[in-house]
Amino acid sequence: MGTNVPEELLRRTFEIQGRDFENAGERSAEVTTILKDLDVDPNIILRVGVVAFEAEMNVVMYARRATLMFVLTDQEIVVEVADEGPGIPDIELAMQPGYSTASDEMREMGFGYGLGLPNIKKNSDVFSLQSEVGKGTRVYSIIRLMSYG
Amino acid sequence: MSLAAGRGPDPPRCGVTGMRLEKLRDLIRCEVLTGADGLDTEIDTVVASDAMSVVLASPHPRALMITGLTNIQSVRTAQVAYLPAIMYVRGSRPTEATVKLARDNKMVLLSTKLGMFDSCGILYSHGLRGGN
Numbered sequence: 001m002g003t004n005v006p007e008e009l010l011r012r013t014f015e016i017q018g019r020d021f022e023n024a025g026e027r028s029a030e031v032t033t034i035l036k037d038l039d040v041d042p043n044i045i046l047r048v049g050v051v052a053f054e055a056e057m058n059v060v061m062y063a064r065r066a067t068l069m070f071v072l073t074d075q076e077i078v079v080e081v082a083d084e085g086p087g088i089p090d091i092e093l094a095m096q097p098g099y100s101t102a103s104d105e106m107r108e109m110g111f112g113y114g115l116g117l118p119n120i121k122k123n124s125d126v127f128s129l130q131s132e133v134g135k136g137t138r139v140y141s142i143i144r145l146m147s148y149g
Numbered sequence: 150m151s152l153a154a155g156r157g158p159d160p161p162r163c164g165v166t167g168m169r170l171e172k173l174r175d176l177i178r179c180e181v182l183t184g185a186d187g188l189d190t191e192i193d194t195v196v197a198s199d200a201m202s203v204v205l206a207s208p209h210p211r212a213l214m215i216t217g218l219t220n221i222q223s224v225r226t227a228q229v230a231y232l233p234a235i236m237y238v239r240g241s242r243p244t245e246a247t248v249k250l251a252r253d254n255k256m257v258l259l260s261t262k263l264g265m266f267d268s269c270g271i272l273y274s275h276g277l278r279g280g281n
Contacts, residue, residue, distance in 0.1 A: 025225035032229060042210075042231065049229035050205045057201075057222075107200075110218045110226070115202035122206075 006073035010034070014068040016059045018085065021109055024060040028052035031070050031079075038072070044143060047123040048077050051141045054116040055081040061106045062086060063136065076125070079141045087133040095121065095129070166276035167193040170234055170257055173213070176275065177261045177268055179236060183248050184257030190233050194280045197269050201226040208232070209280040215268055219243040224251045224258075233257060238265045 012034070014027040032049040036042075052068065059066040063085030071078040088094045095117050102112025117139075121127045126142035171188040174181060181188070190211075196204050197215035201222055204214055208230035216223055219241045227235055228250075234257035237243065242260050243251075251258045261268060 022221065025222060025229075029225055029228055046208055046210075046229070046231060050208065053225070053229045054202065054205065109220060110199060110201035110216075110222045113200040113202050115200070115206055119202055119206050 004075065006075045008071060008073050010038075010070075010072040012070045014070070016056055016063075016066045016068055016081075016083075018060060018062070018064045018066075018083075020060055024057055024109075025053055027068050028056050034070075035072070035077075040072075041145070044077065044145060047143050048079060050123045051079050051120050051143065052081075054119050055079065055139050055141075057109075057111045058116050058137075058139075059083050059085070061102060061109075061112060066136075074145075076145055077143045079143070080138065082136065082138040084136045087135055088129075088131040088137055089133050091129055091131060167191040167211075168272070168275065168277055170213075170259070173236075173272065174259060176271055177236065177259075177263060179259035179261045182237075182242065182258040182260055183252045184234070184255065187233065187255060187257045190257065192234060192277070195269065195272055195277050196232075196280055197265055204232075205230060207280050212280060213272075213277075215265060217241050217265065219247065221247045221250060223247070224254070224256065227251075227256060228254050234259065236261060236268065238263060238268055 031052050032045050035045045063083035066081055066083035069080045093099055097118045098114040100112050100114035106112035124141040125144045128140045131137040169191050192211055192213040194209040194212040196212050199216055199218045204226050210231040212232050214232050214235045217238050224247050236259040240262045
């Protein structure tokens with residue numbers, strides 16, 4: 001038993017610009033490439049990729065800008081996306097699959113069907129969403145590399 | 150730390166039968182936009198949607214994505230979800246930048262004049278199934 005303090009192996013921070021549909025997803029692809037190069041379990045990479053990609057698309061669709069922080073330790077992967085944007089008035093409603101405030105333009109990009117946040121939660125071992133209307137939203141996700149205990 | 154693993158994620162579920170992309174190309178009368186070298190790849194599941202979050206909600210490695218969405222997000226979605234191939238329906242074709250991204254990632258891109266319903270129907274009748 002004993003407390004295992006995670007040893008940080010890698011940390012990257014990426015900037016995401018709102019409305020930048022052309023480059024949306026690039027940061028997530030870069031994160032998955034880093035993990036593939038490190039020979040991380042592909043099932044883990046898949047989950048991290050979905051979390052990062054959905055969070056990135058949410059920023060591009062709704063926020064002005066954001067920072068995506070990605071941390072790899074010997075025990076887990078942390079993905080944190082903190083944006084400056086309109087915020088989410090009703091988080092419980094936003095978490096319901098199918099609920100969306102996206103425009104037709106966003107849906108034409110293949111996103112905005114109300115599945116992004118549920119997809120992020122589903123792929124996270126630890127998930128939290130904090131938001132302040134008029135200021136921004138913070139999505140925090142931990143994906144464990146393996147089961148402990 | 151134990152990070153090592155195989156070449157791709159464990160498939161959560163397979164179709165009734167698999168199909169090589171070259172057979173699929175002939176059945177659906179597809180044009181190969183890129184990835185001709187990868188036509189011997191066998192797919193075992195199909196996910197058909199213009200909504201990329203639907204694809205990401207139930208990613209199936211070794212699945213074919215059928216979509217009418219031709220922007221670069223289609224390839225990025227396939228990249229994140231480990232999908233080896235995309236088939237664009239209704240004669241739609243992605244931009245050259247999208248094709249290049251697929252080529253760089255050794256992905257197969259196909260285009261058919263058939264619509265999504267007919268494409269799915271033909272593949273279903275040949276034993277392919279969707280994922281959960």
